[in-house]
Amino acid sequence: MYEVFWDKVKNRLNSSGDKLAGDVHGGFEANGIVIFNVLEDAIKAEKIVKGNGLECKLVAPPPALRKGCDLAVAINLVEKPLLERILSDAVPYVHILPLEGSRELLQIVKVQYYEKHIMVKAANMKITYDKQSGRIVNTSGGGCPDIPYLHLQFLGKKLTEVPYPKDISYTLCALMLDRALEECISLWKREEIECCS
Template sequence: MILKWPGLATRAVQEKKNTRGIIIFPTVEEALKGEKVVKKAGYEGKLVAPPPALRKGCDLAVEIELVEQTAIARALQGQVYYIGIYPLEGSAELLQIVKIVYFPEHVMVKAGNMKIVFSKDTGIIVNISGGGCPDVPYLYTKLVGSHLETIPRPQDLGFTLCALMLDRAWEEALAIWKGGRLT
C-alpha cells in the first residue's frame, strides 16, 4: 500500500522555485551599481525586470540565489542603496528583443528603443538613436565615430535604462562584426 500525502509534490516544486530572489533598488543607477557589486563580490547576479507587484520606482532589479542573500547584503552595505531582497517566483527576465536590419553599407541593431548603426566595411559606429533618457546625447557624442571594438561599454558610460539597452545592442553589434555576419 502506498500512502500519498496531499500537496507533497507541489510543496517540493514550490521550494525549488523559491531558491531565487531579487534585490529591489530605487533607481536604475543603483541597480546597475548593485549588479557590479554583486559580481565583484563573487556572486552570480543578473539584471531583470521586477514583477509589477515588487516595483518600487525602478524597472530594474538584480536576480540572485536566496541562499547567498546574507553575504550579498553585506557586500552591498555602504556601497549601494537598495530597498530590499525578496523571494522571486516566475519569470522576471528583461525582454531580450534584439532586432537586426541589414542595409547595403550598414548594420542597425535595435534593443528595446535603442539603436546602434555601424559600417559593414570599417566597424565604425555611424549613429546611435532612440530612447528618451537624458544620457542618450552624451552616449552619442562618446560613441559615434569610434570602432565597435574600442569603445567603453555603454552601460559603463550611462546610468539609465537607455544605456543598458544600448549596451545590449552594442554586444550584438560586436558579435556580428567579430563573427563576420554582415549580410
C-alpha cells in the same frame, strides 16, 4: 541570536515607516527590488547603495519574489546597471527584479540591413555601423540621461574601441545599448571572418 537581530531589523523597518516594497514612504517610491539569500547582506547592501548616492530602502519583499530571506532592498529599477556594478564585488544578491511581476529583461535584438550600414535594435536602443569600417555612425532611441552622452562617445569610433555601456553607465537604456553593441560586434566579427575565409 537570529531572533534578536531580526527584531532589531523589524524595529528599524517600523521606525522608518518602511513596509512592503511598492509602498511610498519618505519620498522614495521604488519600482524594483534586490533579493538576497541572507538578511545581513540586505542590510549591508542598503548601506552600500546609499553610500553611492542612490535612493533605496529596506523592505519586506512581496511573497511572490521572496527567495532566501525576509528582507530586500527596494530600488529605482532604471538604475539596475549601476546597482549591479556597485553590489557585485561587495555583497552577494540573488536578483534585481521589477517589483510588479517577474519579467526578465528583453533578450532579443532586431537587425536592419541598409546598403552600406547595419542597424541593430535592442528594445528602445539602436546602433548603426558602417559595414566596411565597423565604425559607429549613429545611435538612436532611448530616453535616460546617459544616452546623449554615450551617443557623443560612440560616434565615429570602431565598434571594438568603445567601452561597454554596462561597464560605465547607469541606466536600463544604457543596458539595452550594451545589448545592441554586443550584437553589432558579433555581426561585425562574423562578417570579417566570412570576408577573409
